[in-house]
Amino acid sequence: MTPIPTLPDDPAAFPQEEASFALDGPAGKLETIASPAAPADARRGVALICHPNPVQGGTMHNKVVTMLERSLRESGLDTVRFNFRGTGASEGRYDEGNGESEDLAAVVAWARRVRPGDALWLAGFSFGSYVTIRNAVRLRADALVSIAPPAGRFALQTVQVPTCPWLIVQGEADEVVEPQDVFDWIAGLPVAPEVVRMPETSHFFHRRLMDLRGAVKHAVQPWLPPPRAG
Secondary structure (H helix, E strand, O other): OOOOOEOOOOOOOOOOOOEEEEEEEOOEEEEEEEEOOOOOOOEOEEEEEEOOOHHHOOOOOOHHHHHHHHHHHHOOOEEEEEOOOOOOOOOOOOOOOHHHHHHHHHHHHHHHHHOOOOEEEEEEEOHHHHHHHHHOOOOOOOEEEEEOOOEOOEOHHHOOOOOOOEEEEEEOOOOOOOHHHHHHHHHOOOOOOEEEEEOOOOOOOOOOHHHHHHHHHHHHHHHOOOEOOO
16 A cells, blocks of 8 residues: 655645645644545535544544545545544544544634635544534534434434535444434434435445445535536
8 A cells, every 4th residue: 555645734735645644633633634636526625524433443544434535535525534632643532522523623724724715524424423413513514424423322412403415324234323313313303414224234334335435426416516627
């Protein structure tokens, strides 16, 4: 595997090729990877992708996270992944979604600085979807992608409901998040998101990752911002 080039901390521009660097977060440095879309496909948007619970081993290198990143980048969005506080090379300690919300806000601030005027998308898997959902309104997300949101495990019922375009993908054989808890929570939302239910699909999408890629790319197509070039 080709090593990812490393940039100085807090780069002043979005990298022209995939690169890793550290951003200043509220609890210390945040390990970050940014990946530009192919020039021929590039849209005026950037997607920030959040990983599952680090207490259970979640990182930005999780296979669902990397497939979600690939799906959005292939759709033409620049992408940013980062490790929450206390994960990988990121400094700080796990904070049950509270401090992680501020980590996300710090990365959003950087993305808005280097891509001013671009649409901002938030995406996450499991715990990462909880963090993005609870901050979508506050951070003025233009679209939201939630994979296996942990209804029943975190207090999603008390979160301010996003009104931006919103995709939820849930496996019907999820062994970590109770699927019926997710579907019951969705049924009570005042604004209905787009929902993709995947039969015979586990929490980590074993043998279904390419199906996930196709579902995400198909669903977000109508929401994509205009082309970057021209």
